Amino acid sequence: MISTQQMMVQDNTPSHNSLTYAPKPRGIRRRYLRLIVFVLSLTIAIPIFWRFGLPHCRQVLYMRNQALCMSHQFPVMMLVYDDDPGNALELIKNANNYLTSKVLLQKEWYPQPPPSWKPPAGYFFKPFWRVRGFEVIGTAYLHRGGTRGGPERLIEVDVHCGEMGPGRRPISINAFSFKLADSKVGSKMSILGYPSGLVFLVPASRRLRVYGGQPDRNDPSHFTIPYRVDDEPGVIDGWVREPTKDRMKSVKLVIRNGPLILVALSHDSDNY
Secondary structure, three states, rough: OOOOHHHHHHHOOOOOOOOOOOOOHHHHHHHHHHHHHHHHHHHHHHHHHHHHHHHHHHHHHHHHHHHHHHHOOOOOOOOOOOOOHHHHHHHHOOOOOOOOOOOOOOOOOOOOOOOOOOOOOEOOOOHHHHHHOOOOOEEEEEEEEEEOOOOOOOEEEEEEEEEEEOOEEEEEEEEEEEEOOOOOOOOEEEEEOOEEEEEEEEEEEOOEEEEOOOOEEEEEEEEEEEEEEEEEEEEEEEEEEOOOOOOEOEEEEEEEOOOEEEEEOOOOOOOO
16 A cells, blocks of 8 residues: 555656746846837838938929029030931930920921931939939030029020921920929929020931030020031020019020021010
8 A cells, every 4th residue: 555655755756748938038127118119110110200300302303403403504516416316316425414305386297207217315313313303305505593683593405306398307405494492391392483595497408416505604594505507616605594474485596697697586575
C-alpha cells in the first residue's frame, strides 16, 4: 500500500505534460508599443498633410516655376521657331526643348500644303507649361517686365502657324502679360488685360525663322524679337503697358523693320 507521505511526494512532482508560460521580455513589449504608436501617428499625420501640407508644397513648386520664368532669358540669336522642313526636323530630333508646333484654326489642311512643307519646330520651356497648366510651343520671349514705377509682370510671346492658304500661310505672334501669383495657397498667375497679336502672311515658298527675344537693359517695358524671312532680317518691338478702360491690351507689338507685312491685329483693335 502507498502511504500518505508517498502520495504527497507524487503530487508535488511536476508533470511533463503541464504547460508553463514565461512573461514576455520587456524589450519585445516596448517594440509592440512603439509600432502601435507609429501606426496611430501615421493615421493622424497623413490626412493632416494631405489637407494642409500638400497644397502648401504645390504652391512652393508653383512659385519656383514662376521665378524660373521671370528670370528666363534666351541666348542672343537662339532659334525659337523654324518652318524650314530640314531645319525643323533636325531641331526636333537633336535639340532639347523643341517640339512640332501645332497648326492653328483647322482640323484638316485646306487646301493641301506643298509636298515639301512640314509642321514647324517651336521652342518650349517646361516651367512655363507648369504655371500655365497646358503646353505652349513656339515661345519667342519669356521674361519679367513692367512699366516704370508699375508692378512687375511676367511677359510671354509665342509664334504659331495658321492653316495653309493658296500659296501662303498666316503667322500669328501673340503677347501676354501676367499678373504674378503670391505665396498664398491656391494663388495662380492671371492674364492682365487682353492679349496682343499680329498676323502676317508668308508665301509658301519662303521660310520664317524667329529668334529668342531680348529685354531692354535700360527700359523694363521694352523688348525686341529678331526674325528672318529667308535671308532678310527684321525686328519686332514689344512694349509693356498698364491696361486702362479704353486701352485693354497690356503689351503692344510693333514691326520695326524687315520683310513681314502686317495684315491683321488679332484679338481686338486697340493695339495702337
